[in-house]
Amino acid sequence: MSSNVSLSTPRDGENSLRRPSTYRFLMGGLVFSAVWSIFAGARDPASWIIGIPAVVAAAWCYASLAQDRRHRLSLLALVRFMPVFLWESFKGGIDVARRVLGPRLRVDPGLLDYRLGLTLPSARVFFVDLVSLLPGTLSADVQGDRLRVHALDRGLDPAGDLRRLERLVAAIFGDDGAMLRS
Amino acid sequence: MDVADWLSAGFIAAGLVFFVAGTVGLLRLPDPLSRLHALTKADNLGLLLIALGLLVRNPDPLLGxxxxxxxxxxxxxxxxxxxxxxxRAIRADGEGAQ
Incomplete structure (x- = not known):
């Protein structure tokens, strides 16, 4: 079974701000048009009065901001990741609801540092957003390789959970950075 | 009401509980960073449950x-x-009012 989808791009620069690539702009436009037609329905032409400007703006943002060199996404790893993600976000919602709905607030908030193992920019963004959906953790700042994590309860050490999650993300993006440091 | 209606009502009611929890968290938690926990996590689960409740009522793949x-x-x-x-909240700390 083929489990790889190519997300390769023809050329890349080093800087985060540079001329948008035409290839990315067109691919982004195609994907965002599909998303718009799912949301608004493609049959009503009037929906494109808002849809076309929105799709063009989104594609331009994507083409200007996307930073990754060519790499592949593993669908198999994504499928493996999905049940973990659903279960963790379920636990995250239950956990925070129990903490705030009880007669006494059960929180002991504080900041802690976590060293990022991921190296690809898109994998990092994905992971940083995921951290906020896990029980008890919120990604608060990124500076270099250091992710500042806000914990709702300092008593629960989330570093092990974060490392486990980071490995799952690394497998999806084919990023070997997280595997090198353990 | 048939089974699907009860199931749908159950999902939506559970979803509402999480939206209420998110709002209660916003009001009760002591600092901005803690409040963000309630908003991201509780509301996400609430939205998922409400979406599931709607899908049970109208099981259409495109709607799904x-x-x-x-x-x-x-x-x-x-x-x-x-x-x-x-x-912004962390970096503004100690830098004075923006």
Missing amino acids: LKLGLLWLLVLAAGATGAHLIAR
């Missing part, structure tokens, strides 16, 4: 795709927004 995609977009927007607010 639409609600699933909507959920993912809300997750991405919520987590990214929370991160940006948190970063």
Whole structure:
């Protein structure tokens, strides 16, 4: 079974701000048009009065901001990741609801540092957003390789959970950075 | 009411509990960073449960795709927004009023 989808791009620069690539702009436009037609329905032409400007703006943002060199996404790893993600976000919602709905607030908030193992920019963004959906953790700042994590309860050490999650993300993006440091 | 109606009502009621929890958290938690926890996590689960409740009532694959995609977009927007607010809150600490 083929489990790889190519997300390769023809050329890349080093800087985060540079001329948008035409290839990315067109691919982004195609994907965002599909998303718009799912949301608004493609049959009503009037929906494109808002849809076309929105799709063009989104594609331009994507083409200007996307930073990754060519790499592949593993669908198999994504499928493996999905049940973990659903279960963790379920636990995250239950956990925070129990903490705030009880007669006494059960929180002991504080900041802690976590060293990022991921190296690809898109994998990092994905992971940083995921951290906020896990029980008890919120990604608060990124500076270099250091992710500042806000914990709702300092008593629960989330570093092990974060490392486990980071490995799952690394497998999806084919990023070997997280595997090198353990 | 048949089984699907009860199931749908159950999902939606459970979803509402999480939206209430998110709002209670926003009001009760002591600092901006802690409040973001309640908003990102409780509301996400609430939205997922309400979407499931609607799908049980009208099990259409296109609607499922639409609600699933909507959920993912809300997750991405919520987590990214929370991160940006948190970063601003941390970096503004000790720098004086902006």
